[in-house]
Amino acid sequence: MNPTATTVGQLRASGHVQKTVRAEIRDNLLAALREHRNPWPGIHGFESTVIPEVERALIAGHDIVLLGERGQGKTRLLRTMAGLLDEWSPVIAGSELGEHPYAPITAASKRRAAQLGDELPITWRHRDERYVEKLATPDTSVADLIGDVDPMKVAEGRSLADPETIHFGLVPRSNRGIVAINELPDLAERIQVALLNVMEERDIQIRGYVLRLPLDVLVVASANPEDYTNRGRIITPLKDRFGAEIRTHYPLRLSDEVAVIRQEAALGSNTPDYIVEILARFTRALRVSNSVDQRSGVSVRFAIAGAETVAAAAIHRAARQGEDEAMARPVDLEAAVDVLGGKIEFESGDEGREEEILDHLLRVATAETVGARLRGVDLDELANALGGGDVVTTGMQVPARDFLSGLPRLDGSGLYDDICERLGATSDAERAAAIELALEGLFLARKVGKEVEDGETLYG
Known part of the structure; x- marks a missing residue:
């Protein structure tokens, strides 16, 4: 030719x-x-x-x-x-x-x-x-x-x-x-x-x-x-x-689900792999839930839109709080749940329980990700510190520096470093996201309490 x-x-x-x-x-x-x-x-x-x-x-x-x-x-x-x-x-x-x-x-x-x-x-x-x-x-x-x-x-x-x-x-x-x-x-x-x-x-x-x-x-x-x-x-x-x-079918393996999200989502902020994994697990849980109409399916666009919303929440926080690095954190997942409900067809018997179902399945996905990512890391020292009266404050508008400064001191302990090393966190923004995931894991394991009020989340 x-x-x-x-x-x-x-x-x-x-x-x-x-x-x-x-x-x-x-x-x-x-x-x-x-x-x-x-x-x-x-x-x-x-x-x-x-x-x-x-x-x-x-x-x-x-x-x-x-x-x-x-x-x-x-x-x-x-x-x-x-x-x-x-x-x-x-x-x-x-x-x-x-x-x-x-x-x-x-x-x-x-x-x-x-x-x-x-x-x-x-x-x-x-x-x-x-x-x-x-x-x-x-x-x-x-x-x-x-x-x-x-x-x-x-x-x-x-x-x-x-x-x-x-x-x-x-x-x-x-x-x-x-x-x-x-x-x-x-x-x-x-x-x-x-x-x-x-x-x-x-x-x-x-x-x-x-x-x-x-x-x-x-x-x-x-x-x-x-x-x-x-x-x-x-x-x-x-x-x-x-x-x-x-x-055709939805991805059969978690790794494929994550790969699709990474490939298709336009993420304008640093979104850690474990955040994407939570969204992937969340999507897969919805696909097997009896509360969701499985005949209409749960599109991969659901997870893609979720990842983009989480990234947007991080950029929004960085702009308002003057952060140098826009880093998605587990608390930003709340923003995704708030806007994604309309993309799911629920069974008629579960009308009115949509938010409850989404929140529950997101907790399950988060707990599974914590178990997979932090397996072998003993978080009891952090749980004990919070049990002694310390309170950690986070939220979608709480900057990383404020979150890190409010953590309880663990004298002589390398727990925070262990968590960050396991999750590949080096900068302050990355460390805040990693430790926040560990706190959420402790809450889901019922080792610490959690309250949400006035846009802030309190662990203690």
Whole structure:
């Protein structure tokens, strides 16, 4: 392939070989697997389940529909498929459907190819331009997806019987690329019927015209499982035309959940790993809670939004209190719970208990994280000091310096250093966050008391 070629004659001289989209994806995928390169960057938790199924489907040249609850990474996985296309691909310059210079399919491109021969001009399209995504909405029309008669072309003097009066829709314009349809069941059933020919015969029908355009397009889609969505369904003939129906899932391992949060969340402050772990455990606990409607799922966006809210709380405190470092602390998790409740569908029998359920599961997640992170660290000395009458004050507007200065003195003890060393805390802001986690762990273990009043939290 010669990316500098500007005519079809130069393209042939370069030795370029035309491939179908499916052959292109298959060859690039197999090359990546042979070279032990990861063809799915940014995808976590699907390595041994979903990814092998997707790879087999692509090698077989199948259209794919991904079924799964909200926030499982279906769209990200579809978008990653664009990376399996050739980086640059030649097209006939000015062609409406991005036709390959060796195989024009529209009447206009065929005329130009016959007239210009080897001087037919070409341009190059990047792989990102060959991936097209459409969110299926109830108001989507056949014209949007397939095409319709263009009244402007008719007004120019062309006859309605002229096929060149057609304005092509999204699918034909995705020729030699990938077209992704998100939330496929949301398409009205009569609109889904319009896709049947595209996926089987690889041609399109518009109005009274029978256009035998040999489209070269890979159709991929995402959908929620039909067992709980009330918005629509995939009609049986269309479902039959997808070569592969693959179920996705939420991350199975805690480490994958944490990786997704770290990758997707826009954190403007220093957010320790144990804070992210608490949010990950919190999300996973919600996914198995009997109080939560599991048919609607608990999206990974829940944890991502939680992490961003916690980070924002730290930045807010740093700005108001004049702190040099914006550091998220366990107390900031309260801000996340306050705003995330609306992202969860609770069972009807638990209406009115939403805040209680969220608070309980957050405590469970925090206790599990403390147990995992501070296992082997004896916190009894700190508990005894608080039991002797000392009180430690923290809160979302209490700066780290004030929190640290209010800690009880443990003469000759290296407990604070042990906690900070275990959690990788070095600066004052990091030390405050680490010791605050230990205090919360003591409270959850019922070794110290805790009161919340006027925006401050008192341990004692």
